[in-house]
Amino acid sequence: MGSIKLEGSPGGIVVSSDGALAYVANTGPDSKSISVINLNSDTVAATINLSNTSASIALTPDDSEILVSLPSADAVLAIDARNYNIIDQIGLDKPIYIMISGDGSYAYVTSGSSNWISQVSLSNFTLTNSFRGGNYPMGVVENPINGDLLVSNRIPSSYLGSILVLDSNFVAHDTIDVDGHPTVMVFSEDEALLWVTVGISGEGGSLLSIDAGDYIIKSALTGECGWPLDLAIVPGETGGELPEGSP
Numbered sequence: 001m002g003s004i005k006l007e008g009s010p011g012g013i014v015v016s017s018d019g020a021l022a023y024v025a026n027t028g029p030d031s032k033s034i035s036v037i038n039l040n041s042d043t044v045a046a047t048i049n050l051s052n053t054s055a056s057i058a059l060t061p062d063d064s065e066i067l068v069s070l071p072s073a074d075a076v077l078a079i080d081a082r083n084y085n086i087i088d089q090i091g092l093d094k095p096i097y098i099m100i101s102g103d104g105s106y107a108y109v110t111s112g113s114s115n116w117i118s119q120v121s122l123s124n125f126t127l128t129n130s131f132r133g134g135n136y137p138m139g140v141v142e143n144p145i146n147g148d149l150l151v152s153n154r155i156p157s158s159y160l161g162s163i164l165v166l167d168s169n170f171v172a173h174d175t176i177d178v179d180g181h182p183t184v185m186v187f188s189e190d191e192a193l194l195w196v197t198v199g200i201s202g203e204g205g206s207l208l209s210i211d212a213g214d215y216i217i218k219s220a221l222t223g224e225c226g227w228p229l230d231l232a233i234v235p236g237e238t239g240g241e242l243p244e245g246s247p
Contacts, residue, residue, distance in 0.1 A: 004042055006035050012056035012097075016063050019235040021045070023066055025054040034068060034079075048084045050077075058098040058107065060122065069095035071112050078125060088125040092118050097184065099140045108149070110137045117151065131170035134162065141185040141194070145212055152182035152196065159200065165215065176215050180206060186233055187212060195233070 011027030022037040034048040034057065048066075052073040059066055059081070066079040071094045078088040094112035100122070101108070107120040110133060117137055119129035133140065134153030141150050149166040161181045165174035180198040187194055194210040198220075206222045 004037060004044065006044070007031050007033065010035070012054065012058075012068075014057050014059045014066075015039070015233070015235065016059065017061070017235060018063075023057055023059060025057040025068055027054060029053060034066070046084065048079065055095070055112070056097045058100050060100055061102065061104040065122075067098050067100065067107055069098055069109065071095060076107070076109060076120070078122075090120055090125050090127065092120075092127070097139050099142065101142050102144055108140045108142075110140055110151075115153075129170075131166075133166075134164045134172075138182065139184045139196075141187065143194075143212060144187060144191045150185055150194070152178075152185060154181050161198075163196070163210075163215075174215060176210065176217070178208070178217075182208075189233060189235060193218070 006024060007026055009028035010024045012025035013022055015022050020039055022039055024035045024037060026033050026035060032050045032053055035044050036046040038045040052070040055069045055071050057066060057068045064081055066081050068077050068079065070077065074091055074093055076090050076092055076095050077086055080087050092109055093114065095109045096112045097110045099108045105122060107122055109118045109120060115132050115135060115137060116130050117133040117140060118127055121128045133151040136154045137151045139152040143150060147168060151164045151166060153164060154161045159180060161178045163176040163178060163182055164172045167173050178198060180200040182196050182198050184197045185194055192212055194212050196208040196210060198206045198208060200206060206220050208220050209218045211218055
């Protein structure tokens with residue numbers, strides 16, 4: 001393990017299903033690109049240039065298309081993952097985080113200027129639905145066990161937050177309270193754990209593990225890296241449990 005130097009400020013990251021490639025959205029003010037990293041050699045294999053600064057990135061389940069949000073352009077792009085050409089675009093208000101449903105039918109996109117989440121059909125790249133995601137929704141992820149949609153959000157004027165648990169009608173039926181601002185959420189390969197990055201005021205960020213079945217926080221790891229922007233799990237990689245405790 002080591003580090004890879006990238007231009008600007010690397011933000012969103014997603015890994016291909018075979019664990020061979022990582023796609024990183026470079027989010028700095030002068031960085032308008034996506035870095036494609038070969039995870040076997042830990043080198044930058046290609047650079048995809050963009051017209052605007054990106055915020056987050058997603059990959060369809062078949063690894064055929066890359067989705068990237070461009071908040072300053074009010075757009076989400078679909079990019080061919082083989083030749084890196086832009087194949088489609090949809091206009092959305094200040095799109096931030098993107099999550100693609102497990103069956104690859106929809107993308108869910110949070111907005112940086114409202115409390116709404118957009119549902120986008122990936123068959124024709126059109127807006128099919130929108131719904132509220134709490135206060136300033138950040139990340140969104142689909143629970144592969146029961147189909148719940150989980151939305152991380154902030155509590156106004158505080159450094160507290162929560163994760164809303166929405167049913168198939170996008171109605172909240174449970175809440176997971178978090179000490180800090182939960183942002184990105186990723187399920188483990190075995191679907192047993194939900195991993196959540198959390199920003200904490202005046203402290204290092206933390207990484208929570210939450211039971212995917214009963215939504216109880218199991219453990220937390222607090223670091224000194226500031227606010228963690230994104231999280232990805234490389235298929236086939238293994239690791240131990242986080243130490244017991246809370247941030």
